[in-house]
Structure formats: C-alpha cells, structure tokens
Amino acid sequence: MTELFHFPENSPSKNWIEQASLGHIPHAQLIVSKNGGLAWPAVQRYVQILICAQGGCGRCDACTQHRNLAHPDVHYFFPVIASASAGGGSDVFLPEFRNFMKFNKFPVVRNWIDALDASQKVVQISVKEAKRMGNILSLTAHSGGYKVLVIWLPERMHESAANKLLKTLEEPEDKTVILLLSHDEEAVLGTIRSRCQTLYLPPLGRGNVERWLIDERRMDANQAKVLSSLSAGEPGIALDFLENRERLIPLAEHFVEWLRLAFKKDLAGLQLWVDQVAAWNREQQRDFLIFSGEVLSQLERKRHHALRGFALDWFPEITFNADGFAKLMDHQKVLLMHQTLDDAHKDIGRNVNARLVFFDASLLLMKAF
Ligand SMILES: [Zn+2]
Secondary structure (H helix, E strand, O other): OHHHOOOOOOOHHHHHHHHHHOOOOOOEEEEEOOOOOOHHHHHHHHHHHHHOOOOOOOOOHHHHHHHOOOOOOEEEEOOEEOOOOOOOOOOOOHHHHHHHHHHOOOOOHHHHHHHOOOOOOOEEEOHHHHHHHHHHHHOOOOOOOOEEEEEEOHHHEOHHHHHHHHHHHHOOOOOEEEEEEEOOHHHOOHHHHHOOEEEEOOOOOHHHHHHHHHHOOOOOHHHHHHHHHHOOOOHHHHHHHHHOHHHOHHHHHHHHHHHHHHHHOOHHHHHHHHHHHHOOOHHHHHHHHHHHHHHHHHHHHHHOOOOOOOHHHHOOOOOOOHHHHHHHOOHHHHHHHHHHHHHHHHHHHOOOOHHHHHHHHHHHHHHHO
C-alpha cells in the first residue's frame, strides 16, 4: 500500500520521510494536510521506517504487519461514535478502521463518518482513549524498538481528552513517537500544538493528481482531467468524487440551470434557483462554485476547440447544449463570470448570507450574457 505511492522529489513529504531514515525523530509531531491529502501515506511510510529493522523494506514480518495496520507497537487512535452505552474506543472499532483504510489510502473524514453510520452523531476521541494512550506508552515495546501512536484528527478530541494527552506529551518516554494527523490545525488545543513539531504537507497538485490517476489508477485521460481539476490538488478528493458521483449531480444540474435562466433573463426562475442553492450547506455551496468555475473554463476552451474532456459529458442524464453555450463564451464574458464566482466563493467563506451572495451572483451572470 504505502510503497505504491511515490512522493514527488524534494516535496515536504519526501524530505520528512528521509529524516526518519537519518534518525531525526522528534517525540511529538503534528502533521497537517488538507482532508484527502498526503498525510496518511506519508505517515504510513514514516512509521514503516521506524518499525522495520531494514529501514522499511516492505517484505519483512514487521512491514507486513504494519501494512495491515496490525503491528503490535503501532497504535491507532481515531474518532468514533461518542455514545455512553457503547463505551468502545478505537480498539473496538479497529476492524472497521482497517477495512476503511484498505479502500481509502487518502481518507476523507466525511467517508469515515459515513462508514460509522454516524452522520447524525457526535464523533470524537474520548477521555478514556487519552488515558489508554498514556497506558500504552508506559508499557515496553513488543519488538524492543519504537512505540508509535498515530492519532487521526486531534481536532476531534474531547477537551478533557486533549488535556490528558498534554500530560503524556510533557513526559516523553524513551523511544516513543506520537504522530498527530490534523486537517484543521486551528481547532487543535493550542497547548498541544506548542508541544509538537509541526509539519505542513501541501497538496500534491492538480497536474500530479491527473498523472497519478492515469498512471497508477489506469484512469481514462478525460476523466482524470475532469476529476483532478475538481480535486483542489488532493488525491483523496478526486477519488471521493469518483466514488461518489452522485454528490456532483446536483452541482452539475444547478450549474446548467443557472446558465439557462441567466441567459433567458428569467428573474423569477433565478429567484427559485437561489432558494434551492441557499438551502445547501456551506461546503456544498463552495463545491458548487469551484465546479462552476471549472466548467466555465472548459466551455471557453471548447469554443476554441482546445478541450480534451468535458466535465458534463460525465453526466449523460443532464441535457445541456454545450456547443451552443460555448459559442457565447467570449473571453470578456468568461472573465466577468470567473470574477463573480471568485467573489461569491470568498463571501461564502466569510459566512455572508448565502441567499444574498447567490442572488447578486445571478444578477451579474445575467448581465454578462
Ligand atoms: Zn521491513
């Protein structure tokens, strides 16, 4: 699994992994990447080097155990359903987690919550779990080597759990490594952050995601282009869209409808449209604006016959006169529309009222035609 992913030369991920080979191994580290980013494969490779006597050979017993998330000295902590009656922690949910990770090399938080069937529940790392972390670290390692704690989403630690972990961080045991993987650094307790060495792993990048989808995932070039363009450069997000195409359908439908209504200058229709989009959550609204921007750029390239794969071809169930609209997309119009989408994206991020944002954007789109 981990051996299959090749980190780009001189990337922060690759440099960090090399530090492990050189024996520069800080006791507590906070690894920050975006959701669906490189944190997990980088951490898995890093830990492999720590626990393998041959520096991460990929063939020995230790490497095999590690590949199956079953090495006795590597302990995983992750948020689970905080239900008082269940009382189970990461140890109880480990089989589910192993199965999830088998199919999610670049896990997306939302998909883990779905796997737990917990979309309506509190999903967190409990204080009991923090206690267990301390207990594990006080025991001797099975192999006599490193003991490793991998904690996914420290931002989802219950406050008293975070305070308990703090004690563990303050009294480092010999040959122990604590790796915290976060997608929301600001939400991690400040005192925990200040005791960790922090590493930022930037996105893999759209171009690299596209090549990876084609070379490693054997994906059709057009589809790889569409997915990478929507991925924000994170491979997990591209895979998430691939496996959850239905999440993109409402975005595609509403984009097509938006163009039609703005072109017809149908104000009443636009008002109804705004009502629908304003009812989505912020994350979905941002996805929509990014998706729309990408399709607009593609329409402009289509006008110049410079387009390889068209995003909406992925949705044969949606009727759209792409060639007709492409003809209308001169550079000036597209520029104005992109500006409108960018501004809307910023406003949504700033929590401006969504109805206002999308209504304004609709008027500007109408004007652009
Ligand atoms: Zn090995």
